[in-house]
Amino acid sequence: MLGNWHEGIAQITLPTPFAVGDVHAYLIKGDALTLVDAGALTNEAWDVMQKYFSELGITLHDIDQIVLTHHHPDHVGLVEKFPQTTPILAHPAADRWLYRTKEFTDFHREIFAEWFTEFGVPEEFSFYLDQLMSPLNYSCQRKLDIPLTDGMTLPLENDWVILETPGHATSHISLYREKDQTLIGGDVLLNHISSNPILEPPFNKGRDRHKPLLDYIHTLEDLSDLNPSIVYPGHGDIIKGGVYDLVEKRLKAQEERAFKVWSMLKENEDLSVFEICQKLFPHAYKTQLPLTISETVGQLDYIEAKLQIKD
Numbered sequence: 534m535l536g537n538w539h540e541g542i543a544q545i546t547l548p549t550p551f552a553v554g555d556v557h558a559y560l561i562k563g564d565a566l567t568l569v570d571a572g573a574l575t576n577e578a579w580d581v582m583q584k585y586f587s588e589l590g591i592t593l594h595d596i597d598q599i600v601l602t603h604h605h606p607d608h609v610g611l612v613e614k615f616p617q618t619t620p621i622l623a624h625p626a627a628d629r630w631l632y633r634t635k636e637f638t639d640f641h642r643e644i645f646a647e648w649f650t651e652f653g654v655p656e657e658f659s660f661y662l663d664q665l666m667s668p669l670n671y672s673c674q675r676k677l678d679i680p681l682t683d684g685m686t687l688p689l690e691n692d693w694v695i696l697e698t699p700g701h702a703t704s705h706i707s708l709y710r711e712k713d714q715t716l717i718g719g720d721v722l723l724n725h726i727s728s729n730p731i732l733e734p735p736f737n738k739g740r741d742r743h744k745p746l747l748d749y750i751h752t753l754e755d756l757s758d759l760n761p762s763i764v765y766p767g768h769g770d771i772i773k774g775g776v777y778d779l780v781e782k783r784l785k786a787q788e789e790r791a792f793k794v795w796s797m798l799k800e801n802e803d804l805s806v807f808e809i810c811q812k813l814f815p816h817a818y819k820t821q822l823p824l825t826i827s828e829t830v831g832q833l834d835y836i837e838a839k840l841q842i843k844d
Contacts, residue, residue: 538562538589541561541563542562543562544558545559545560545572545581545585546581547578547581548573548581549572549575551573551668551671553607554768556573556607556767556768557570557765559717559765560591561717563690564689564690565597566596567600567689569599569601569708570601570602571599571612572610573672574606574610574613574673578611579611579614593619597619598620598679599612599615600623600681602705602707602717602719603623603701604631604702604704605720606670606671606672607767608720609627609630609631609672610672612631612673612675613675621675621676621677622678622679622680622687623680623681624697624706625677625680626702627704628676631673631675631677632675632677633674641734642663642666645665645823646662649661652830653808654807658822661822681695681706682695683696683697683706687708692712693708693709694711695709696708696709696716698718698752698755698756700728700730700745700749701731701745702731705721705752706719707721709759709761714761715763716763716764716765717764717765718767719767720766722753722764722766723766723769724772726769727787730745730748730827731823732823750784750787750839753780753784756776757777757781760776762776790813791832791835791836794813795836798836806829807826810825810829813825813832
């Protein structure tokens with residue numbers, strides 16, 4: 534069996550072209566049939582999704598709505614394969630990523646060029662600016678139909694409430710069912726790895742940049758208070774219990790990394806963001822600069838906010 538139902542939820546595991554590996558989407562069967570997340574836009578992933586649907590006895594036309602936990606391409610791409618009449622639901626911050634305009638893509642490159650200069654990234658790495666949007670080749674180009682924000686009840690599914698869980702993405706939401714403390718969490722908490730807080734352009738030109746790591750820490754603290762009994766994640770194993778302990782592990786690791794960066798700065802306060810990135814990720818920075826720079830900037834934001842240290 535490719536998939537089966539448990540408490541009205543079926544997990545669908547899809548291949549991706551990304552280093553993270555497989556991604557999970559979920560079907561919720563209640564008053565309606567809801568698809569949560571949709572995998573990357575590849576023929577292989579689409580074939581696998583159709584096999585799951587066949588095994589579960591449904592077709593794409595049976596899907597009443599598609600909810601996206603966040604805008605990253607490994608979670609949204611196959612939305613392209615569904616009828617235009619199938620409503621797309623997500624946080625409002627996802628809209629500019631789901632239906633991209635030239636104005637947005639130009640702004641995206643422009644702001645990262647400014648940041649690269651600010652962070653001390655050498656000119657030899659400027660080619661990354663032309664690759665920033667390339668992962669979105671596996672995304673969709675669909676407008677958001679219904680915006681979802683914190684505290685809303687999921688349309689057509691009264692058991693599920695929307696929780697805003699930003700950090701990994703500004704658009705990140707999770708779905709929570711209080712009666713059995715079940716969370717469908719996207720990438721908010723993964724069992725095997727820590728989610729990357731990723732830099733994104735501000736919503737408007739001239740606005741301060743987001744501080745995704747600080748958002749993510751706040752989200753983890755809220756998740757610890759919620760302490761769901763089960764988390765259906767976007768990647769890796771289902772988390773059955775132990776959420777509080779896992780969150781504490783993630784927060785402790787974050788604090789340890791921040792103190793490591795603080796020690797670097799105490800030895801040499803003139804280090805650029807790029808130089809700190811090289812020290813933190815001596816190999817990965819060469820092949821994953823946007824991700825590693827995001828992580829490095831997050832450490833500096835954390836030091837300033839949590840440890841009350843300023844330049």
